[in-house]
Amino acid sequence: xxxxxxxxxxxxxxxxxxxxxxxxxxxxxxxxxxxxxxxxxxxxxxxxxxxxxxxxxxxxxxxxxxxxxxxxxxxxxxxxxxxxxxxxxxxxxxxxxxxxxxxxxxxxxxxxxxxxxxxxxxxxxxxxxxxxxxxxxxxxxxxxxxxxxxxxxxxxxxxxxxxxxxxxxxxxxxxxxxxxxxxxxxxxxxxxxxxxxxxxxxxxxxxxxxxxxxxxxxxxxxxxxxxxxxxxxxxxxxxxxxxxxxxxxxxxxxxxxxxxxxxxxxxxxxxxxxxxxxxxxxxxxxxxxxxxxxxxxxxxxxxxxxxxxxxxxxxxxxxxxxxxxxxxxxxxxxxxxxxxxxxxxxxxxxxxxxxxxxxxxxxxxxxxxxxxxxxxxxxxxxxxxxxxxxxxxxxxxxxxxxxxxxxxxxxxxxxxxxxxxxxxxxxxxxxxxxxxxx
Amino acid sequence: xxxxxxxxxxxxxxxxxxxxxxxxxxxxxxxxxxxxxxxxxxxxxxxxxxxxxxxxxxxxxxxxxxxxxxxxxxxxxxxxxxxxxxxxxxxxxxxxxxxxxxxxxxxxxxxxxxxxxxxxxxxxxxxxxxxxxxxxxxxxxxxxxxxxxxxxxxxxxxxxxxxxxxxxxxxxxxxxxxxxxxxxxxxxxxxxxxxxxxxxxxxxxxxxxxxxxxxxxxxxxxxxxxxxxxxxxxxxxxxxxxxxxxxxxxxxxxxxxxxxxxxxxxxxxxxxxxxxxxxxxx
Numbered sequence: 001x002x003x004x005x006x007x008x009x010x011x012x013x014x015x016x017x018x019x020x021x022x023x024x025x026x027x028x029x030x031x032x033x034x035x036x037x038x039x040x041x042x043x044x045x046x047x048x049x050x051x052x053x054x055x056x057x058x059x060x061x062x063x064x065x066x067x068x069x070x071x072x073x074x075x076x077x078x079x080x081x082x083x084x085x086x087x088x089x090x091x092x093x094x095x096x097x098x099x100x101x102x103x104x105x106x107x108x109x110x111x112x113x114x115x116x117x118x119x120x121x122x123x124x125x126x127x128x129x130x131x132x133x134x135x136x137x138x139x140x141x142x143x144x145x146x147x148x149x150x151x152x153x154x155x156x157x158x159x160x161x162x163x164x165x166x167x168x169x170x171x172x173x174x175x176x177x178x179x180x181x182x183x184x185x186x187x188x189x190x191x192x193x194x195x196x197x198x199x200x201x202x203x204x205x206x207x208x209x210x211x212x213x214x215x216x217x218x219x220x221x222x223x224x225x226x227x228x229x230x231x232x233x234x235x236x237x238x239x240x241x242x243x244x245x246x247x248x249x250x251x252x253x254x255x256x257x258x259x260x261x262x263x264x265x266x267x268x269x270x271x272x273x274x275x276x277x278x279x280x281x282x283x284x285x286x287x288x289x290x291x292x293x294x295x296x297x298x299x300x301x302x303x304x305x306x307x308x309x310x311x312x313x314x315x316x317x318x319x320x321x322x323x324x325x326x327x328x329x330x331x332x333x334x335x336x337x338x339x340x341x342x343x344x345x346x347x348x349x350x351x352x353x354x355x356x357x358x359x360x361x362x363x364x365x366x367x368x369x370x371x372x373x374x375x376x377x378x379x380x381x382x383x384x385x386x387x388x389x390x391x392x393x394x395x396x397x398x399x400x401x402x403x404x405x406x407x408x409x410x411x412x413x414x415x416x417x418x419x420x421x422x423x424x425x426x427x428x429x430x431x432x433x434x435x436x437x438x
Numbered sequence: 439x440x441x442x443x444x445x446x447x448x449x450x451x452x453x454x455x456x457x458x459x460x461x462x463x464x465x466x467x468x469x470x471x472x473x474x475x476x477x478x479x480x481x482x483x484x485x486x487x488x489x490x491x492x493x494x495x496x497x498x499x500x501x502x503x504x505x506x507x508x509x510x511x512x513x514x515x516x517x518x519x520x521x522x523x524x525x526x527x528x529x530x531x532x533x534x535x536x537x538x539x540x541x542x543x544x545x546x547x548x549x550x551x552x553x554x555x556x557x558x559x560x561x562x563x564x565x566x567x568x569x570x571x572x573x574x575x576x577x578x579x580x581x582x583x584x585x586x587x588x589x590x591x592x593x594x595x596x597x598x599x600x601x602x603x604x605x606x607x608x609x610x611x612x613x614x615x616x617x618x619x620x621x622x623x624x625x626x627x628x629x630x631x632x633x634x635x636x637x638x639x640x641x642x643x644x645x646x647x648x649x650x651x652x653x654x655x656x657x658x659x660x661x662x663x664x665x666x667x668x669x670x671x672x673x674x675x676x677x678x679x680x681x682x683x684x685x686x687x688x689x690x691x692x693x694x695x696x697x698x699x700x701x702x703x704x705x706x707x708x709x710x711x712x713x714x715x716x717x718x719x720x
Contacts, residue, residue, distance in 0.1 A: 007479060010473070011474075013451065034495075035494065036495075037524070054694065121472075142461050265543075269543065
């Protein structure tokens with residue numbers, strides 16, 4: 001019996017991979033999340049109306065998704081429907097989150113795997129030669145990323161832990177003076193994002209040629225909350241597809257637990273989810289597999305190219321990364337469309353009366369469907385359940401790790417490529433540990 | 439070129455994400471360790487160590503002590519590192535027991551009985567307050583500029599007009615829909631603590647209409663005093679501008695959203711801590 005432990009980096013939070021071996025055979029491959037703050041406990045007793053400010057603190061990477069999910073959970077409990085302008089501004093918030101997250105994941109987390117470097121932002125004295133190329137990528141990538149964060153600031157007040165979504169709508173519109181510079185930034189970021197994504201696609205193909213694999217490509221179920229016609233990151237309905245890509249279940253957040261089973265594990269602070277006992281995958285590839293079209297020009301061209309190269313549904317895990325690039329381009333294009341519409345001058349919110357009860361708030365976060373469930377008693381949170389996209393993926397991550405381990409471990413030796421493969425597998429799912437353990 | 443490292447303890451990575459937006463350091467500093475964006479296994483000798491997150495489990499203590507030994511200067515970054523932050527809500531008496539309801543997990547680091555700020559474990563040279571600190575503050579921490587002065591308070595940076603004759607009798611909640619533009623949020627009945635909260639955030643919350651929750655902590659006038667003095671000053675501001683009963687204001691200040699920041703220096707976990715000296719705060 002031998003145990004190999006791999007610390008993980010270029011993901012959000014603290015986690016490691018532990019592979020157990022016996023006589024050169026892989027016994028298990030575990031994904032361990034090693035931190036927890038206990039939000040499902042510490043949110044108890046909090047006045048319900050304060051959740052949109054406290055809940056984003058679950059995660060600084062996904063704070064926008066938690067902010068909007070918290071507001072939607074309260075609106076569900078109170079029976080409130082926000083006006084159209086508020087919905088547009090919330091969509092902008094979610095697009096800003098998508099742009100900043102996909103740019104960070106693509107260029108800062110996974111691009112280094114394709115360049116064979118420890119990171120884009122590290123410039124060690126000993127490798128100054130290649131660091132110029134990396135820095136050129138880094139500076140463009142930061143510009144794309146910043147267009148997303150500035151969009152969140154314009155729509156949400158501040159970009160980490162935004163504040164502008166409120167029960168009934170948003171607290172204010174977006175002033176013309178705030179929208180115009182963001183539109184310019186996004187317009188400048190669009191060609192940069194495409195250029196970087198093209199380069200990323202080329203490097204990914206080269207990586208595949210070197211390793212001979214796209215990774216675990218077992219036909220799998222997918223889950224996402226994007227709309228049926230066009231991507232919608234504030235939708236109200238979840239869909240699950242079978243391994244053939246056909247939709248096999250459609251349900252509102254309220255019925256989520258009838259479809260998805262959650263179990264704790266004794267080796268990680270994050271549990272895992274399954275659908276009818278099967279592994280299910282969330283995140284970019286789930287959405288791209290379910291998308292009929294992106295409804296924006298450049299993103300649709302990338303989607304066609306993706307479908308042409310990999311078919312649909314596509315299952316290989318490195319395709320999660322390419323799917324993220326399509327969404328990055330979509331996010332910028334769609335935000336530009338919305339920013340050309342008026343974002344002022346209409347009602348930003350409707351009046352509401354707080355009441356006790358249960359509410360479910362669903363958004364499609366960059367990592368997949370996120371649900372906040374609150375039970376409210378006496379105006380305070382009596383019980384909280386946080387259903388986290390990364391947790392949907394834990395089973396899929398562990399299976400993909402096992403596939404990689406079996407490829408690189410034989411009775412005689414462990415191929416050192418395994419360490420890199422483990423990093424690529426985990427990063428393809430872009431897990432967020434702060435969220436997963438909360 | 440100066441080297442710096444970023445050590446993330448139990449936190450949300452929001453501080454790291456904010457640092458990525460302060461991109462000016464990229465050409466001027468060598469990032470030696472930051473697992474979020476660089477694959478490195480250990481903290482090397484560095485000039486500056488930025489620590490974010492609170493000390494929540496055994497591994498946090500170990501990592502923190504090891505890293506501080508290799509740093510010439512240690513900076514506590516963000517509310518969690520400074521005071522425990524949001525995780526402190528788990529230290530309320532009625533909540534602590536819930537943490538024992540989990541089955542045993544023998545393979546992951548044990549949680550500590552309560553959340554600890556960084557300076558309860560190691561000594562800290564500089565504090566960078568905020569949830570998260572703004573990119574400008576990161577630059578000020580990396581590149582000390584003797585001329586750097588954050589604005590006195592959020593109120594000064596906000597620019598909403600205070601009206602003498604608009605005196606609400608009732609305290610509004612935090613998420614009550616439409617907010618009138620240009621008029622002070624206190625005049626509109628919101629419990630905004632921007633009048634005595636440390637500035638430097640450009641009033642990002644209050645300008646679009648959300649009351650300040652005090653994430654940057656007290657302004658210099660209160661920083662070296664007991665949090666009680668700070669609280670009393672907030673109560674005085676609200677009661678002088680409105681007809682809301684002081685007891686209502688006091689109760690609301692103690693509710694979690696505010697107290698998690700308002701008590702960040704002498705904590706609501708029941709422990710009194712010495713105030714931080716103002717020259718160590720940005």
